[in-house]
Amino acid sequence: MVSIHQQRVEVELPVRGMHCASCAQAIERALSNAPGVAQATVSFSSQKVTVRYQPGAQQDTGELAARIEALGYRVGDERREQQDERAERIANIVRIISGGLLILLSWQAVLGERVPFDVLAIVAAIVLGWPLAKAAWRAVRARTIDADAFMFIGVVAACAIGEFLAGAVIAWFVAVAELLETYTVARSRGAIRDLIAAAPRQATVRRDGQQMVVDVDDIRHGDTVLVKSGERIPVDGRIVGGRAAIDEAAITGESLPVEKAEGDQVFAGTIADLGAIEVAVERVGPETTIGKIIRMVEEAQEQKAPVQRVADRFAAYFTPVVLGAALLTLLIWWPATGELVRAIRAGITVIVIACPCAVALATPLAVVASIGRASRRGILVKGGAYLEELGKADTVILDKTGTVTVGKPRVTEVVSCPAHTAEEVLELVASAESRSEHPLASAIATLRSSASLRSTSMAEAQARGLKVQQPESFEVLRGRGVRATYNGSMVLVGNRALLAEAGLAVPEEIEATAQQREQDGQTVLLVAHDGEVCGFIAVADVVRENAAAAVQHLAEHGLRDVVMLTGDNPRTAAAVARQIRVSNFEAEMLPEDKVAYVRDLVAQGHKVIMVGDGINDAPALAQATVGVAMGAAGTDAAIEAADVALMSDELLRLAEAVDIGRAAFATIKQNLFIGIAFNVIGIGLAATGLIGPMVAAAAHAISDLAVCANSAKLFVGRRDVHLAE
Secondary structure, three states: OEEEEOOEEEEEEEEEOOOOHHHHHHHHHHHHOOOOEEEEEEEOOOOEEEEEEOOOOOOOHHHHHHHHHHOOOEEOOHHHHHHHHHHHHHHHHHHHHHHHHHHHHHHHHHHOOOOOHHHHHHHHHHHHHHHHHHHHHHHHHOOOOOHHHHHHHHHHHHHHOOOHHHHHHHHHHHHHHHHHHHHHHHHHOHHHHHHHHHOOOEEEEEEOOEEEEEEHHHOOOOOEEEEOOOOEOOOEEEEEEEEEEEEOHHHHOOOOOEEEOOOOEEOOOOEEEEEEEEEEEEEOHHHOHHHHHHHHHHHHHHOOOOOHHHHHHHHHHHHHHHHHHHHHHHHHHHHHHOOHHHHHHHHHHHHHHOOHHHHHOHHHHHHHHHHHHHHHOOEEEOOHHHHHHHHHOOEEEEEHHHHHEOOOOEEEEEEEOOOOOHHHHHHHHHHHHOOOOOHHHHHHHOOOOHHHOOOOOHHHHHHHOOOOOOOOEEEEEOOOEEEEEEOOEEEEEEOHHHHHHOOOOOOHHHHHHHHHHHHOOOEEEEEEEOOEEEEEEEEEOOEOOOHHHHHHHHHHOOOOEEEEEOOOOHHHHHHHHHHHOOOEEEOOOOHHHHHHHHHHHHHOOOOEEEEEOOHHHHHHHHHOOEEEEEOOOOOHHHHHHOOEEEOOOOOHHHHHHHHHHHHHHHHHHHHHHHHHHHHHHHHHHHHOOOOOHHHHHHHHHHHHHHHHHHHHHHHOOOOOOOOOO
16 A cells, blocks of 8 residues: 655555564564665554655555565565465464474373474474474574574574474474464454444445445445445445434444434444444545554554564663573583583573564553554554653643533523513524634534523524624624624623723622622623624533542543643632542633643653544644544544543543553563563573473573563453443
């Protein structure tokens, strides 16, 4: 696949046959030397290579594939390669079982001192060692020495000094460890397979007055897709007929279906649980939301976390250190014992126990598993770096509107001065705000009933209606309100600062009532017309369900501080802060104030998570250590600027994201400790002769398996943060 990003050309190829992270490093080195290649990134966990070219360079995927295949790996169709992988896995299982039986028979022959045991051991060594021989030859062609090459050297050397059984046992343990590694990596990538499986391959469409079943790739913009009860929706679009309960778990991670009817948006990969719908096609294939999610998760799993540098530095020095230690062991043991075979045996043991894979797998396995688990819960983490930073975060900053609150305010009351009526005040505000894109405008301009007019009955309001007209002029005064010309008169709608600029004083009775509403957590919009204050409109934005539980969870799990920022007035901010139990908040903040606040905390050394949903939050999201966008209601700008996107409007997902990040970072550190400790202690034991080649082979396998087992807990992780908490 070829893609272009800001003048940078990328080519992505599926690569098969990689057995460990060292294989990925060998391919990276080979491709980095290709003409015009700026960077080559190979992901062992996702089995893909991404090549970025310098501007103007020619892209020859055939040459790239040839370089990869020259090393002994395969480049090809992913479906065919998956079939090959299954066949290879079955062959490995057969090889392990048959080789194991031969080893047992050989062992019994040794105990019975029968002659044929050497023959059985030799056959076992050949059966189990043949894949190692191929891997070693591949490493030689790549001009590197990886774990497979170490093991092959160990098998050959053991057989050369007559320890055929030891050679067979070494190869058997390597085969078992490799099989379990492959299973663990495949399991960790299960989220991608689940997402791909969620997108149906065929759909029923109505085209030219006829119904037909077509491949999803053949669906055209303007088609109408028919979805029956129980079927998956194949496209993004809007319902133009019918109604259904839609299971959106594939997108948002929410288990409860959402009722949707004509005019509502639906997404590919979701399921029409109950009911049938007709959907007008808007986006298909990679353009759909689930297509973008798949791409984001794949890219995220391919990115390296900063802690990976520890493993890379370890790997850079590993081979020369191990070979040096093996040679030094041989040179010390031979003169000390006078027995060349015993000295060679000690050197072999050092090589066999060396395990670079345990360290190389420490980070990728944890990152892939954690990002996959997060995606299942409707949390999109854009890379290992952000996953690591989530685990290190000590401060969370929450934007109020659209994040802590639902972002859909409603008018709760209209209060007028004695010289005006509530209807007049509402008509002025609705007309002035009719050209505004602010959420408050939609709450006002669409009013048509007495739900917000305390002084008028519903029957009277519906009978008379409200005259909402476009203003002759309109100006947004950032952080203060709007100024409009309506029927030749000036209308001001906003806060006290706006009226003060115009030299207008708020009457005492209006001010007293306004303060009471603000103390209740409502936003007050003062209204002035032709130099006279007319009254105000009280607007309330409902706090998200479980927002308080999310804040409590974050505080209980070690975050230093949870802060709420808002452009609203201090009284409203204080009321909302009380509801979600946040003691630290800042009110009347402009977008640049939020950016400065975040920048200051980051400059002080804090790891800051900033959560927002609006386009005005994008700069602050980009400034934070980790920017988190409320994806379901968030704007495209906020999601693009963010490092993590929550695909549902449930704030508890933030607490879950932090939990996943912490679990991943802790697991990475544990994996690195396991891998490095096994190698340091194991090489020491081998060099001093305290263990032999067969024990070393077992220890080598155990270190790999320990890292895989430790990473496996991330597939499901700790108990998810449920909505009931």
